[in-house]
Structure formats: structure tokens, C-alpha cells
Amino acid sequence: MPSTAQDLATAIDRAGRGLIVVVTGAGISAPSGLPTFRSGPEAVWRRDDLEIATAELFHSNPVAHWRWYLERFAGILDAEPNSAHYCLAALERWQEERSSGAAGLLVVTQNIDVLHERAGTRNLIKIHGTADRYRCSRHGCPLGAPRGSIAQDEVDLRPFVAAPSRDTLPRCPECGALLRAHALFFDELYDGHTDYAFDRAQRAFGEMGLALFVGTSFAVGITEIALRSTLFNRIPAWSIDPDAAAEDRYPWLSTLAAPAEEALPEVCRILGIER
Numbered sequence: 683m684p685s686t687a688q689d690l691a692t693a694i695d696r697a698g699r700g701l702i703v704v705v706t707g708a709g710i711s712a713p714s715g716l717p718t719f720r721s722g723p724e725a726v727w728r729r730d731d732l733e734i735a736t737a738e739l740f741h742s743n744p745v746a747h748w749r750w751y752l753e754r755f756a757g758i759l760d761a762e763p764n765s766a767h768y769c770l771a772a773l774e775r776w777q778e779e780r781s782s783g784a785a786g787l788l789v790v791t792q793n794i795d796v797l798h799e800r801a802g803t804r805n806l807i808k809i810h811g812t813a814d815r816y817r818c819s820r821h822g823c824p825l826g827a828p829r830g831s832i833a834q835d836e837v838d839l840r841p842f843v844a845a846p847s848r849d850t851l852p853r854c855p856e857c858g859a860l861l862r863a864h865a866l867f868f869d870e871l872y873d874g875h876t877d878y879a880f881d882r883a884q885r886a887f888g889e890m891g892l893a894l895f896v897g898t899s900f901a902v903g904i905t906e907i908a909l910r911s912t913l914f915n916r917i918p919a920w921s922i923d924p925d926a927a928a929e930d931r932y933p934w935l936s937t938l939a940a941p942a943e944e945a946l947p948e949v950c951r952i953l954g955i956e957r
Contacts, residue, residue: 685920685938687948693892693918693936694773695953700891701785702777704770705908707792709897709923713764713943714797715757718897736869740819744860749846751863752839758795758813759834765957766896767801769946772957774803788886792902794865807879807886809872809904811865817875818854819862825854827875831864872903887911895921896942900931909935922946 694702708718733739740747770789777787788805789798794813798806814834818826825832832855841850852861866872872880883904887893893912898905898921909932912919919935922945926937938945950957 685936687938687940687945688952689936690894690920690922690938690945691949691952693920694894694949697777697892697918699781699784701886701889702773702787702892702894703886703890703908704773704787704789704894704896705792705898705905706770706789706798706896707898707905709899710766710942711761711764711793711795711797712897713766713941714761714795716761716793716795718899735867737867738869740862740867744851744862745846745848748842748851752843755794755813761795761797763797763801764943766942766946767797767803768957769950769955770798770896771802771804772950772955773946773953774805776953776955778805785889785891788890790883790886790904790908792898792904807883809866809878809880809883810902811863811875811878813863813865815864816852816861817864818857818859820854820857820859823854823857823859825856826859829876831875831877832861837861883907888915890917893917893919895919895923895935896946897923899923 712718734747734750774787786805789803790807790809791798792810794811796812796814815831816834816837817831821827824830837852839852842852853859854861866878872878887908888911893908895905913934920938921935922938922940922942924939924941926939
């Protein structure tokens with residue numbers, strides 16, 4: 683039988699005081715006007731993108747890399763949270779209250795937008811980085827990996843946007859090396875920067891009492907790690923996605939085939955959670 687919002691609400695309620703981990707993908711931000719990444723006509727990642735979004739290309743052709751990044755993520759910081767983001771923030775507060783702060787809810791997002799934090803989510807891991815910061819490309823620089831970064835609004839990209847060239851590339855104010863996106867490239871590892879909080883995410887996957895995947899196509903490493911943990915530890919696992927009914931790779935995964943911006947408000951309503 684198809685799963686319903688009532689079924690998911692019951693599963694969340696049964697999680698009790700345990701840790702709930704929510705892993706979100708691009709699908710949760712699509713209603714906010716941001717394109718999804720690996721499926722559909724508006725998907726961002728094309729075959730050439732998988733080659734461009736690499737540290738290798740950044741070092742060999744930083745001008746092309748920066749032009750690609752600014753084009754692909756234009757307007758990402760102007761987007762507004764939708765009902766799914768607000769519902770997760772409300773669910774976080776609700777779970778924190780009933781667990782007396784012992785466990786709560788953690789959102790692990792693959793997205794580099796800032797919609798979760800704008801909606802009020804506090805317990806958040808941005809496993810792929812964030813669009814509102816850049817960092818120095820020189821490892822060990824105070825503004826570079828493994829711990830440093832710089833706010834996006836402290837970097838003037840206007841000269842580069844007006845005339846893209848090596849001479850106008852943004853540079854680190856600390857050491858003069860090239861700045862780069864504060865985001866995980868396809869040829870990089872999760873432990874490349876402390877802001878990705880990979881160790882914390884792994885610990886959470888081992889401690890969680892329920893896993894909820896929202897708007898993800900399960901095409902990146904972090905979802906594979908989380909799913910493996912649910913299987914090995916026999917943890918209830920759910921997915922909310924309009925295409926979830928077609929998902930047959932993970933038979934232990936309960937699926938709710940609905941848009942997150944519709945399903946999550948219904949779950950909150952059933953649980954008596956006010957947004």
C-alpha cells in the first residue's frame with residue numbers, strides 16, 4: 683500500500699526522544715525557484731558540469747570555473763524558504779522540546795543555498811558547503827581549508843563579472859591567492875574542510891532513531907552513507923519525493939510520493955505542530 687503523511691507522522695512520533703536526522707536535497711528548494719540537480723528538464727548538473735565543477739578545472743582554468751559557478755548559481759542567495767523549510771524548522775523545535783534537548787533533530791543538507799537557516803533551522807550541517815561564503819584556494823591560509831572562509835559580501839566580484847580574466851579573478855585578502863567557492867567539488871572529499879562537518883554527520887547516522895530523506899535522488903556519497911547506516915542498524919528510513927513511488931533500489935526505504943512542500947505541512951498538522 684502507498685505510504686501516507688499519516689504513516690510518516692506515526693513513524694516520527696514513534697521515534698520518541700531519539701535523534702531524527704533529515705537529509706535534504708535540491709528537491710526541497712525547487713518550490714523556492716532553485717533548479718534541481720540530477721533529474722528533470724531544469725536539472726543543473728549536465729555532463730559538462732560534472733567536468734567543470736572540479737578542483738582540477740579550477741586550478742587549470744579558474745576563469746572558466748568562476749564563470750560557470752556564477753552562472754549556475756546566479757540568484758541562489760535571493761531565494762526565499764518555502765513551506766517545507768519552515769516545517770522542518772518547526773519539527774526541529776518540536777522534537778527538541780519532547781526530547782528535552784537530549785537528542786532532537788538534525789538537518790544534513792546537500793544544498794549550498796541558505797534556505798534552511800533562513801527558515802529557522804538551527805541544528806544544521808551543510809555537507810556540501812555554502813553559497814554565502816568563499817574561501818582561499820591555498821590550503822593552510824587562515825581563510826582557506828581546513829578551517830577558514832570569508833563572507834560572500836566581503837568579496838567584490840564586480841571587476842570579474844564586468845571583464846572576466848585572470849587579472850580580475852577574486853583574490854584572498856589575507857595571502858593573495860585565488861579565492862574559490864566554499865563548496866565541495868566533484869573530485870574532493872567530505873573531510874576537506876571542517877565546515878562540512880563530515881565527522882559529525884557520520885556520528886549522527888550511527889546514533890539516529892529515524893532517517894528522513896527529503897527531495898534527494900540518492901546520487902551522492904552522503905546519502906549512500908546514511909542509507910547504509912539505516913540498513914545495518916535497522917533504523918526506520920523514509921523518503922519524501924514526488925518520484926518516490928518509482929524508487930526500488932532500497933526495499934527497506936518507506937516512501938511518500940508527494941512534493942515536500944505539501945507532505946511536510948500535512949505531517950506537521952497531524953502531529954499538532956504549529957509552524
